[in-house]
Amino acid sequence: MMGKSHIIISTGITLSILGMADYKITIPVIAVTTISALLPDIDEPNSLLVSRAIPKKFIHFFQFTLVALAAAFCFLGQAFAPWNILLAVLVSLVSFMPTRSLRNVIMILIGTALIALGHDFIPWSFLIGCLLIVCALLPHRGLTHTLYGLTIWILILYFSTNQYDSTIWISGGLSYLLHLLADSVTNRGIRPLPPFDWRLKLNLMSTGTWKGKIVENGFIGLTTLLVWFVFFRDFNF
Numbered sequence: 001m002m003g004k005s006h007i008i009i010s011t012g013i014t015l016s017i018l019g020m021a022d023y024k025i026t027i028p029v030i031a032v033t034t035i036s037a038l039l040p041d042i043d044e045p046n047s048l049l050v051s052r053a054i055p056k057k058f059i060h061f062f063q064f065t066l067v068a069l070a071a072a073f074c075f076l077g078q079a080f081a082p083w084n085i086l087l088a089v090l091v092s093l094v095s096f097m098p099t100r101s102l103r104n105v106i107m108i109l110i111g112t113a114l115i116a117l118g119h120d121f122i123p124w125s126f127l128i129g130c131l132l133i134v135c136a137l138l139p140h141r142g143l144t145h146t147l148y149g150l151t152i153w154i155l156i157l158y159f160s161t162n163q164y165d166s167t168i169w170i171s172g173g174l175s176y177l178l179h180l181l182a183d184s185v186t187n188r189g190i191r192p193l194p195p196f197d198w199r200l201k202l203n204l205m206s207t208g209t210w211k212g213k214i215v216e217n218g219f220i221g222l223t224t225l226l227v228w229f230v231f232f233r234d235f236n237f
Protein backbone atom coordinates (compact mmCIF):
# COMPACT_ATOMS: atom_id res chain seq x y z
CA MET A 1 0.00 0.00 0.00
CA MET A 2 0.98 3.61 -0.45
CA GLY A 3 2.48 5.65 2.39
CA LYS A 4 -0.42 8.08 2.25
CA SER A 5 -2.99 5.28 2.74
CA HIS A 6 -0.97 3.89 5.63
CA ILE A 7 -0.91 7.27 7.36
CA ILE A 8 -4.68 7.71 6.99
CA ILE A 9 -5.70 4.15 7.91
CA SER A 10 -3.23 3.42 10.76
CA THR A 11 -3.43 6.87 12.33
CA GLY A 12 -7.20 7.19 11.86
CA ILE A 13 -8.08 3.82 13.36
CA THR A 14 -5.54 4.12 16.21
CA LEU A 15 -6.74 7.56 17.29
CA SER A 16 -10.36 6.42 17.03
CA ILE A 17 -9.71 3.44 19.31
CA LEU A 18 -7.88 5.70 21.79
CA GLY A 19 -10.78 8.14 21.60
CA MET A 20 -13.36 5.44 22.28
CA ALA A 21 -11.29 4.15 25.21
CA ASP A 22 -11.09 7.70 26.63
CA TYR A 23 -7.31 8.01 26.38
CA LYS A 24 -5.88 11.51 26.28
CA ILE A 25 -4.72 12.28 22.75
CA THR A 26 -1.75 14.65 22.94
CA ILE A 27 0.55 16.04 20.24
CA PRO A 28 3.34 13.51 21.09
CA VAL A 29 0.79 10.68 20.81
CA ILE A 30 -0.30 11.90 17.37
CA ALA A 31 3.32 12.32 16.25
CA VAL A 32 4.39 8.82 17.35
CA THR A 33 1.21 7.32 15.85
CA THR A 34 1.92 8.94 12.48
CA ILE A 35 5.60 7.89 12.46
CA SER A 36 4.62 4.34 13.47
CA ALA A 37 2.19 4.19 10.56
CA LEU A 38 5.09 4.72 8.13
CA LEU A 39 7.88 3.03 10.07
CA PRO A 40 7.51 -0.54 8.67
CA ASP A 41 8.28 0.74 5.17
CA ILE A 42 11.55 2.32 6.31
CA ASP A 43 13.59 -0.46 4.67
CA GLU A 44 12.20 0.32 1.22
CA PRO A 45 14.75 2.18 -0.89
CA ASN A 46 12.63 5.29 -1.41
CA SER A 47 10.92 5.25 1.93
CA LEU A 48 9.49 8.62 2.90
CA LEU A 49 11.10 8.54 6.34
CA VAL A 50 14.64 7.61 5.29
CA SER A 51 14.91 9.98 2.34
CA ARG A 52 13.61 12.89 4.43
CA ALA A 53 15.57 12.05 7.59
CA ILE A 54 19.00 13.12 6.27
CA PRO A 55 18.89 15.76 3.51
CA LYS A 56 21.37 15.51 0.60
CA LYS A 57 22.94 18.85 1.53
CA PHE A 58 23.81 17.51 4.95
CA ILE A 59 25.48 14.46 3.42
CA HIS A 60 27.62 16.68 1.16
CA PHE A 61 28.54 18.82 4.16
CA PHE A 62 29.53 15.66 6.04
CA GLN A 63 31.74 14.55 3.11
CA PHE A 64 33.42 17.96 3.01
CA THR A 65 34.05 17.84 6.77
CA LEU A 66 35.64 14.40 6.47
CA VAL A 67 38.01 15.55 3.72
CA ALA A 68 38.98 18.60 5.79
CA LEU A 69 39.52 16.35 8.80
CA ALA A 70 41.71 13.99 6.75
CA ALA A 71 43.82 16.94 5.54
CA ALA A 72 44.17 18.18 9.11
CA PHE A 73 45.36 14.76 10.31
CA CYS A 74 47.80 14.58 7.43
CA PHE A 75 49.43 17.99 7.92
CA LEU A 76 49.02 18.72 11.63
CA GLY A 77 49.68 15.22 12.90
CA GLN A 78 53.14 14.79 11.40
CA ALA A 79 54.59 14.12 14.83
CA PHE A 80 52.66 10.85 14.91
CA ALA A 81 53.78 9.58 11.47
CA PRO A 82 52.91 7.20 9.95
CA TRP A 83 49.69 6.93 12.01
CA ASN A 84 48.48 10.34 10.90
CA ILE A 85 48.63 9.22 7.24
CA LEU A 86 46.79 6.01 8.03
CA LEU A 87 44.07 7.90 9.89
CA ALA A 88 43.79 10.44 7.08
CA VAL A 89 43.38 7.66 4.51
CA LEU A 90 40.72 5.92 6.60
CA VAL A 91 38.73 9.12 7.14
CA SER A 92 38.88 10.09 3.47
CA LEU A 93 37.80 6.57 2.48
CA VAL A 94 34.62 7.06 4.49
CA SER A 95 33.92 10.28 2.58
CA PHE A 96 33.97 8.32 -0.69
CA MET A 97 31.40 5.80 0.44
CA PRO A 98 28.15 5.69 -1.55
CA THR A 99 25.44 8.13 -0.43
CA ARG A 100 23.33 5.31 0.96
CA SER A 101 26.09 4.03 3.25
CA LEU A 102 27.09 7.58 4.22
CA ARG A 103 23.53 8.24 5.25
CA ASN A 104 23.72 5.19 7.52
CA VAL A 105 27.03 6.33 9.03
CA ILE A 106 25.53 9.76 9.76
CA MET A 107 22.40 8.19 11.25
CA ILE A 108 24.46 5.98 13.59
CA LEU A 109 26.65 8.94 14.66
CA ILE A 110 23.66 11.20 15.36
CA GLY A 111 21.80 8.35 17.07
CA THR A 112 24.76 7.58 19.35
CA ALA A 113 25.22 11.27 20.17
CA LEU A 114 21.53 11.63 21.02
CA ILE A 115 21.56 8.62 23.34
CA ALA A 116 24.85 9.63 25.00
CA LEU A 117 24.39 13.38 25.32
CA GLY A 118 20.68 14.07 25.11
CA HIS A 119 19.85 13.60 28.78
CA ASP A 120 18.03 16.92 28.93
CA PHE A 121 15.54 15.88 26.28
CA ILE A 122 14.81 12.36 27.46
CA PRO A 123 12.66 10.49 26.46
CA TRP A 124 12.76 11.97 22.96
CA SER A 125 16.54 11.89 22.50
CA PHE A 126 16.67 8.23 23.48
CA LEU A 127 13.72 7.34 21.25
CA ILE A 128 15.01 9.20 18.19
CA GLY A 129 18.55 7.92 18.81
CA CYS A 130 17.39 4.29 18.92
CA LEU A 131 15.22 4.81 15.86
CA LEU A 132 18.12 6.24 13.82
CA ILE A 133 20.47 3.40 14.78
CA VAL A 134 17.89 0.67 14.17
CA CYS A 135 17.05 2.16 10.76
CA ALA A 136 20.71 2.34 9.78
CA LEU A 137 21.45 -1.22 10.86
CA LEU A 138 18.36 -2.96 9.45
CA PRO A 139 19.89 -6.16 8.09
CA HIS A 140 17.61 -6.86 5.15
CA ARG A 141 14.35 -5.89 3.62
CA GLY A 142 11.25 -7.40 5.12
CA LEU A 143 12.33 -7.56 8.74
CA THR A 144 10.15 -4.60 9.65
CA HIS A 145 7.04 -6.43 8.42
CA THR A 146 7.33 -9.12 11.11
CA LEU A 147 6.17 -9.61 14.67
CA TYR A 148 9.83 -9.13 15.71
CA GLY A 149 9.85 -5.66 14.20
CA LEU A 150 6.59 -4.86 15.98
CA THR A 151 7.93 -6.16 19.31
CA ILE A 152 11.20 -4.21 19.05
CA TRP A 153 9.32 -0.99 18.26
CA ILE A 154 6.92 -1.49 21.19
CA LEU A 155 9.83 -2.16 23.57
CA ILE A 156 11.74 0.93 22.41
CA LEU A 157 8.61 3.05 22.83
CA TYR A 158 7.74 1.52 26.18
CA PHE A 159 11.15 2.02 27.78
CA SER A 160 11.67 5.50 26.38
CA THR A 161 8.24 7.04 26.95
CA ASN A 162 6.20 5.08 29.49
CA GLN A 163 7.24 7.23 32.46
CA TYR A 164 6.41 10.34 30.50
CA ASP A 165 3.11 9.32 28.92
CA SER A 166 1.81 5.76 29.03
CA THR A 167 -0.41 6.24 25.98
CA ILE A 168 2.49 6.65 23.54
CA TRP A 169 3.66 3.03 23.35
CA ILE A 170 0.07 1.81 23.03
CA SER A 171 -0.75 4.16 20.17
CA GLY A 172 2.60 3.60 18.41
CA GLY A 173 2.33 -0.18 18.72
CA LEU A 174 -1.27 -0.19 17.52
CA SER A 175 -0.48 2.04 14.55
CA TYR A 176 2.48 -0.19 13.53
CA LEU A 177 0.30 -3.32 13.90
CA LEU A 178 -2.39 -1.76 11.70
CA HIS A 179 0.21 -1.09 9.00
CA LEU A 180 1.12 -4.80 9.04
CA LEU A 181 -2.57 -5.80 8.91
CA ALA A 182 -3.20 -3.40 6.03
CA ASP A 183 -0.29 -4.92 4.11
CA SER A 184 -1.61 -8.42 4.77
CA VAL A 185 -4.80 -7.77 2.79
CA THR A 186 -2.73 -7.21 -0.37
CA ASN A 187 -1.67 -9.91 -2.81
CA ARG A 188 1.91 -9.66 -1.51
CA GLY A 189 0.93 -10.24 2.10
CA ILE A 190 3.50 -10.36 4.89
CA ARG A 191 5.65 -13.07 6.46
CA PRO A 192 5.19 -12.31 10.15
CA LEU A 193 7.45 -14.97 11.69
CA PRO A 194 10.53 -15.76 9.60
CA PRO A 195 12.26 -18.19 9.23
CA PHE A 196 8.83 -19.83 9.08
CA ASP A 197 7.36 -19.53 5.63
CA TRP A 198 3.85 -18.86 6.87
CA ARG A 199 2.42 -15.90 4.99
CA LEU A 200 -0.43 -13.71 6.19
CA LYS A 201 -2.24 -12.88 2.98
CA LEU A 202 -5.94 -12.15 2.59
CA ASN A 203 -5.55 -11.27 -1.08
CA LEU A 204 -8.38 -8.74 -1.06
CA MET A 205 -6.49 -6.47 -3.42
CA SER A 206 -3.62 -6.51 -5.91
CA THR A 207 -1.39 -3.49 -5.54
CA GLY A 208 -1.20 -1.37 -8.67
CA THR A 209 -4.48 -2.52 -10.26
CA TRP A 210 -7.71 -0.49 -10.48
CA LYS A 211 -9.52 -3.04 -8.34
CA GLY A 212 -6.77 -2.70 -5.76
CA LYS A 213 -7.20 1.07 -5.87
CA ILE A 214 -10.93 0.70 -5.18
CA VAL A 215 -10.34 -1.59 -2.18
CA GLU A 216 -7.61 0.74 -0.87
CA ASN A 217 -9.91 3.76 -1.17
CA GLY A 218 -12.68 1.70 0.45
CA PHE A 219 -10.48 1.23 3.52
CA ILE A 220 -9.69 4.94 3.56
CA GLY A 221 -13.41 5.72 3.36
CA LEU A 222 -14.25 3.35 6.24
CA THR A 223 -11.49 4.92 8.33
CA THR A 224 -12.82 8.41 7.65
CA LEU A 225 -16.30 7.24 8.69
CA LEU A 226 -14.89 5.78 11.93
CA VAL A 227 -12.99 8.99 12.75
CA TRP A 228 -16.12 11.04 12.10
CA PHE A 229 -18.20 8.67 14.25
CA VAL A 230 -15.78 8.82 17.18
CA PHE A 231 -14.75 12.47 17.18
CA PHE A 232 -17.28 14.58 15.27
CA ARG A 233 -20.64 12.85 15.64
CA ASP A 234 -21.73 14.99 18.60
CA PHE A 235 -20.68 18.29 17.09
CA ASN A 236 -23.37 20.67 15.90
CA PHE A 237 -22.04 22.48 12.86
Ligand SMILES: [Zn+2]
Nearest residue numbers: 040041179183
Ligand atom coordinates in the same frame (compact mmCIF):
# COMPACT_ATOMS: atom_id res chain seq x y z
ZN1 LIG B 1 4.41 -1.89 4.43
